[in-house]
Amino acid sequence: MGFRFPTRMAVLSLLDGGLLVWSPVALTPGLRQAVDAIGPVRQIVAPNGLHFMFLGDWADAYPEAAVIVAPGVRGKVPDLRAATEFGAEAPEGWAGAIDHVLIETKIMTEAVLFQRHSGTVLFTDLLQQHRPGWFRGWRGLVARLDGMVGAAPAVPRKFRVALRDRAAARNAVRQILNWRTKRVVMAHGAPVTRDAPAFLARAFRWLRP
Template sequence: MLEEFGENIWISAGDTVAVAGFHYPTRMAVIRLDGGDLMIWSPVKLQDDLRAQVDALGTVRHIVPPNALHHLSVAEWVAAYPQAKLYAPPGLRAKRKDLKFDEDLTDSPQQAWQGEVDQTIVTGNLITHEVVFFHRHSGTVLFTDLLQQFPEGWYRGWRGVVAKLDLMVAPEPAVPRKFRLAFVRRKEARQAVARILDWPAKRVLMAHGTPVTADAKAYLQRAFHWLTG
């Protein structure tokens, strides 16, 4: 079910997905651009009720997987909305040769949402290069996997121990340790994060974690202090 998150942005929880034995809650966002076109960020499984709610908001024109890990439901959205453009984050073209991508996501906003949604690619990481977005009307920064937080007790047994060590169940959303260790080119990452910290953020949204709706800029500075010093 869609839930309004801010001006011209809605969110919806998706199915839980299993990766390497760990179950992840998922979340997508719908951004309505000034002309009425819709941008689907990190699409989750397309259920009939979700589709009806999305269609009531406008016309889906842009389907955006933000990194090469978030692609499981992309094909069904492409099939449902053949008029929409599909955008490729770094690494996904090679991974999903079955999909026809229309544009590559770059370090600058696409023409279709220029002036409304900003973006930067956080590179230098061995796990994935993530495109982080900033929706200007709502002041929302959108992260996919770089920031995560799971409810206490979500994982049990040895998975619970691993999740705690990995900072997946920290008091507030954090960059998991595995991602921190995977930043082998930190200068590149710092440059991207510096750009993110310059955005006038009011709230922070992530695919796997509790949204931050207060003191967003201070939160982001805390979340990336380990990298920026």
Template sequence: MEGTLHRFGPEIWLADGPVVAVAGFRYPTRMAVMRLRDGTLFLWSPIALSDALHGAITALGEVRHLIAPNGLHDRFLGEWQGAFPHAALHAPPCLAARHPDLRFARDLADGPGFAWDGEVDQIAIPGNRITTELAFFHQASRTLLFTDLIQHFPRGWFAGWRAIVARLDGMTAPEPRVPRKFRYAFSDRPAARAAMRRVLDWPAEKLVIAHGPPAEQDARAVVARAFRWLGV
């Protein structure tokens, strides 16, 4: 149900948010909440903040880290920073320039060196002209998280000409895919390939994506198939 948290694994919860429109394309939204060993919370890709979600999250612990995992998921950061002014907001460097209204902590980059070292790992997937996305791995639940680089909309989600565009783009393929617009935007494939090989070294079992259903198992195989075109 929209705005409610459900447990996805040890110390990780997911919440589905309202559908947002990007260029007329309707995107379902999803965030993840991870609780670190010190009891603080790491919020990945925050969705629209509702009273119900605020209550459910504060019941789990103190919100300490707000994470924008790429340059595209920035729509709701302001309301979260307003509600949790003491949380550190981390994002790729491009977002700081676009949001002078927000206060950013250290830019997201490959670890180590972050407060969540040893519990959540991240790897930047470089060389893409649309955005640099960071893949995350939550160790306690063995969950791999991708934001926009892997998408999996149900058939029939889009209507009219957008359904055709979405199908051609790979957004509504039978399996999770890297949409073609992102594939073609990789200008430095060797750099992306090297990063993805490191991602596939994580002992991931579950997969969370922002736009599509999560997978409870075989995360590495699913991701490897989605990136086969890159030669990983």
């Protein structure tokens, strides 16, 4: 009865040559082989409380990797080994390389990441754009009303109305807009590689005073 749609995982390089796995998907033998061929997995990140289904599998497969989770994730994965929860301070190894901000809603809290050297901003669910026709019937109607499908990636309405603190969200978005963004990668939607700063300004125009 729910919604099923494709999702994207990303792998970032860290300053020490290791890898950060962001929003992990199902860990198949082929995917593990591909990731291992790039480098050692140092960190595994669950960026919000909706993207955690495969977190435990990755944590078990890479016991030496640090696990970093958004607020609300640990209670949903009771067997998860020790994990660091996102806060205001940068996780270990991120200083000067990866920035993050937290945007809190009543549905979930999302950590938006920015990798400085590539100029890449990572959104999990706060920005989405699903392919036309992916949702059918009543799901298609709900997706259109929610802003999950459209001419450009957008913040779904369910998250807009669920913001806990609009002033704090504005401050977080202000930081995002100050990043030197070259591309935007989303878990649900094609990456934005042209005029990324202007795209972000348009996507969050509704939040500005």
